[in-house]
Amino acid sequence: MKSAVIVFPGSNCDRDLAVAFEAVTGRAPVMLWHAETSLPDGIDLIGVPGGFSYGDYLRSGAMAARSPVMRAVSEAAGRGVPVLGICNGFQVLTEAGLLPGALMRNAGLSFVCREVGLTVENSQSIFTNRYSAGEAVRFPVAHHDGNFVADAETLDRIEGEGRVAFRYTEQVNGSARDIAGIVNAGGNVLGMMPHPERVIETAHGRDDGRRLFEGLLEAVA
Amino acid sequence: MKTRIYVTLKNGVLDPQGKAIHHALEGLGFDGVDDVRQGKLIELDHADALSDEDLDAMCRKLLANTVIENYRIERG
Numbered sequence: 001m002k003s004a005v006i007v008f009p010g011s012n013c014d015r016d017l018a019v020a021f022e023a024v025t026g027r028a029p030v031m032l033w034h035a036e037t038s039l040p041d042g043i044d045l046i047g048v049p050g051g052f053s054y055g056d057y058l059r060s061g062a063m064a065a066r067s068p069v070m071r072a073v074s075e076a077a078g079r080g081v082p083v084l085g086i087c088n089g090f091q092v093l094t095e096a097g098l099l100p101g102a103l104m105r106n107a108g109l110s111f112v113c114r115e116v117g118l119t120v121e122n123s124q125s126i127f128t129n130r131y132s133a134g135e136a137v138r139f140p141v142a143h144h145d146g147n148f149v150a151d152a153e154t155l156d157r158i159e160g161e162g163r164v165a166f167r168y169t170e171q172v173n174g175s176a177r178d179i180a181g182i183v184n185a186g187g188n189v190l191g192m193m194p195h196p197e198r199v200i201e202t203a204h205g206r207d208d209g210r211r212l213f214e215g216l217l218e219a220v221a
Numbered sequence: 222m223k224t225r226i227y228v229t230l231k232n233g234v235l236d237p238q239g240k241a242i243h244h245a246l247e248g249l250g251f252d253g254v255d256d257v258r259q260g261k262l263i264e265l266d267h268a269d270a271l272s273d274e275d276l277d278a279m280c281r282k283l284l285a286n287t288v289i290e291n292y293r294i295e296r297g
Contacts, residue, residue, distance in 0.1 A: 058283070058284075059286055062283065062286070066282075066283060094288075095286065100288075101288060102286055102288040102289045104234070104235075104237075104289065105237055105238055106237070107235065107237050108237070109237050109238065109241055147237075149234060149235075149288070149289055150288065174235070174237070
């Protein structure tokens with residue numbers, strides 16, 4: 001499998017995501033700088049990593065979403081290539097219009113950096129097929145703007161279509177309906193605030209996140 | 222020519238920063254403020270020929286996130 005990790009100025013989880021991709025696929029991903037205008041041929045999986053792209057100028061993810069490489073990512077997503085956006089990556093994907101809603105300042109105003117409880121809401125997606133529906137997992141979060149906002153109609157629609165992938169089991173950031181991660185209508189784009197790539201081996205304290213990458217490998221291969 | 226663009230949160234979108242500012246004002250003894258909403262002011266210095274349509278497109282495509290924000294263009 002050939003994967004790519006997008007790198008923006010200010011990304012800081014790109015290496016963590018690359019390590020997770022390599023650990024599961026056995027092959028190091030291509031690291032793609034934001035100024036690239038096209039993806040290498042045959043990319044099967046794209047990661048949009050966490051961090052503070054462009055210093056969070058204007059809005060978190062706003063500048064990155066308009067960078068040249070994101071046009072290529074949007075085209076690939078349109079062709080069905082799986083795209084995984086974590087933390088700032090989730091913010092970038094909503095700003096790019098690949099996912100609905102927006103991520104606003106945490107309701108408590110504080111930067112939240114800790115492990116949180118989550119429920120896997122939908123185990124049918126390519127990202128969650130190695131989990132059971134309703135399964136409890138724990139992933140770390142580290143964000144200031146993780147407060148998921150969308151109008152009631154959009155929330156009803158994504159819930160009705162089974163597009164909520166993860167929900168918080170505790171108060172974290174004020175997200176609407178405790179939503180921590182969602183997929184697009186096509187099911188090939190996932191955005192989530194928690195960091196599965198930081199919990200892929202027991203040396204990390206737990207390995208709850210590893211199955212997300214293993215499931216992706218299985219779905220893509 | 223200068224144009225000012227005001228970006229504000231839509232009604233109904235919770236503004237935790239506005240709330241914190243409100244609390245801080247009350248803490249300083251300023252009573253009588255009912256609500257505080259925080260927004261952004263963006264100033265553009267541009268050619269006179271720049272069209273209203275382009276200014277509007279700038280807001281929709283980048284300056285405001287219309288999922289959560291409204292914008293108002295005040296042409297200089």
